[in-house]
Amino acid sequence: MNEFDILKAVGDVDAAYIDEALAARRIKKRAKAFVIAAAACVAALIGFFVLKSLVKPGDTLHGSNAFNTTSEPELIATPNAVESIEPVSSGSPSVTEPWYHAAPPTPEFVYNGRTYTMERSLPNGFSLDSEIVGDLVAHIDYTYTFGERDQSLQVITCYGSVKGDAYSIAGLDEKYALIVAEDRIYHGLNIYTTSELNNSPVPELVIENMYKLSAKIDSIGYEYALEHEFVHTRIHEGELVLQGIRNANGEFIPELQRFIDAAANGEIVRLSTGQGFDKEDRAKYIEYNEYVELRGISNRLVYLKVNLTSGISAGINVLRGGYLKFDSQFFGRTLIKADESELMPFLEWIFGGKCDEENRFALLPMDQVHERLRENRRFGGFVPKVIPEGYKVSWAYIDYYSKYDAEPGKIKNLDICYTAEEEEIWIGLEIGDIKDLWYSNGKIVFDSMICDNMIEASELSLETLKALLNNPDLSQSLLIKCDDTVLLLDVPAFSDIWSADDVYTLLSSAIW
Amino acid sequence: MDDSRIVDLFLNRDESAVERISAKYGERLRRVASGIVDDAQIAEECENDTYLEAWSSIPPNEPREYLFAYLGRIVRNIAIDRSRRLSAQKRSASVVELTKEMHECLSAPTNTEHEFEARELSKAINAFLSTQKPQQRTIFIKRYWFFEGVSEIAAELGCSESKVKTTLMRLREKLKVKLMEEGWQV
Secondary structure, three states, rough: OOOHHHHHHHHHHOHHHHHHHHHHHHHHHHHHHHHHHHHHHHHHHHHHHHHHHOOOOOOOOOOOOOOOEEEEEOOOHHHHHHHHOOOOOOOOOOOOOOOHHHOOOOOEEOOEEEEEEEOOOOOOOOOOOOOOEEEEEEEEEEEEOOOOOOOOEEEEOOEEOOOOOEEEEEEEEOOOEEEOOOOOOOOOOOOOOOOHHEEEHHHHHHHHHHHHHHHHHHHHHHHHHHHOOOOEEEOOOOOOOEEEEEEOOOOOOOOHHHHHHHHHHHOOOOOOOHHHHHHHHHHHHHHOOOEEEEEEEEOOOEEEEEEEEOEEEEEEEEEEOEEEEEOOOOOOHOOOOOOOOHHHHHHHHHHHOOOOOOOOOEEOHHHHHHHHHHHHHHHOOOHHOOOOOOEEEEEEEEOOOOOOOOOOOOOOEEEEEEEEEEEEEEEEEEEEOOOEEEEOOOOOEEEOOOOOEEEEHHHOOHHHHHHHHOOOOOOOOOEEEEEEEEEEEHHHHHHHHHHHHHHHHHHHHHHH | OOOOHHHHHHHOOOHHHHHHHHHHHHHHHHHHHHHHHOOHHHHHHHHHHHHHHHHHHHHOOOOOHHHHHHHHHHHHHHHHHHHHHHHHOOOOOHHHHHHHHHHHHHHOOOOOHHHHHHHHHHHHHHHHOOOOOOHHHHHHHHHOOOOOOHHHHHHHOOOOOOHHHHHHHHHHHHHHHHHHOOOOOO
């Protein structure tokens, strides 16, 4: 007997319970319909009396004769009446619905004098209704590349492997997926196209440039690159990754710089985007004390991961024209001892652009983090109180609700990392939007659906907490739910460092 | 056409019985199957297999009062078996999710008499559900019988998703305790 048998056993429950569940649905639907109908009746009655009080016999109404007491109503079209009509669609995504469901903005862009039309459809078999695309069980993210300057191209990226199959989907855009095989580590790319790829001008562009780049890298040669600590490619979980080492003067090697420039100028289209290494990989590559990974390129988007000796790490999205935005989300959980004060000048040195907090992602100095937290009242004062003795806040990452989300300007997600020597712990706050599946580095961190470690804040006593922290089986994080907010604690890390009393004090100050 | 008359059609070996249940319950059965096989085509195959199984099993069975539950059990079992076979290759995300959730309640014993245990387990789950409040029971059934998603359940019952999740989590915990008390290996 296994889990399938258990599910089957549930199937044999009393038929009355099935009817009960079905009836609950019908009752709900009926109740909803009743409420809607009642509301409509009330609104109609109110409207009737309000209008009746406003309209006098003999008045001429435009478009309706409901209250006109003359025998033949006169319908007059006026310019004002036409002007008052709101456009059905402004061409921008709606605030209230997921952007990928919204009406597409102008679906075309120009490259080398040629206009490309993007169609808002996905390859067969893919759906964006869920965070799980088919059997793709990995981190999936939607990268917003449309900003104020240009809404012509929206890019969706998803990462990870299709379970059980030998390939990865490296990038999924409006109409195409780049499927990259992993059969030749360090040696360029093999690209498998779908029928959509063959018929779309955009993939043609992508493929052309991918081959171009691949050839270029091949011409340099992996051995040569290694020998000179120059630049080399590798494929990590289906992604193309370029790594380059800075020279003794702290400058990027010319090849890489040119590559960055070309990407920033829109001369190279996107290859793939990716997320940070997991810990094992990080350990493997940490020997490269200073390196830059150029992880994704689009005609308007550069995606970089920067690692310096000091451990600074951040993702950077660069839109053409020096428009910067940070995206440390995917790297936050693998960051080590980051200090954003070192990062800013570095970024500006690279791109000569300016950081723009208007974007969804921002890496802020800690005082600004505090300020932002105070704005979100519930967690006011959270950060200063939770720093354990001997630790310092090494980085904080804030993801704001953007104008495309429900609560613009509010903090959506906050990760704070505390560091002491080699140890690091992090706390994540997810505010408002609780996702069923949280992913980190392509792995499910926890699934709140199946996570027994979720507890209502009001039910969390010191005794409960002690029991949780002392539970050797508790390998996942502890979720503490308070209204629509979830506090995620990395329990193993906590239990190594703090006593249950310490944690309880921390939580008391943070939540209650 | 009411269920009893449809069952009569089966008993009289009238093939229009299949058309009747397809028209009346087809979509719902397909949804149940989709909840676990995660593939529209396979779900449709499960639905068709259900009709065949119903044709073979009525008579001798006469599920006049519980026709949908009867068909639902068939389609669930077919879908679960399909998923079990598929799982040897790759498992759909929803199956992973559902079976993980169930695994929380009961670890899988080995070398046991499956059928006997399954019957006993069904009885235990039934008894457990009988002690629950109607809304909690409904949430459990919707999730693990109909394989509905949390958001779907929340929308149907007019409550928050977190409430549904918390309810499910607590039900699983209670079920686990109940099964332990009855001597199941958990």
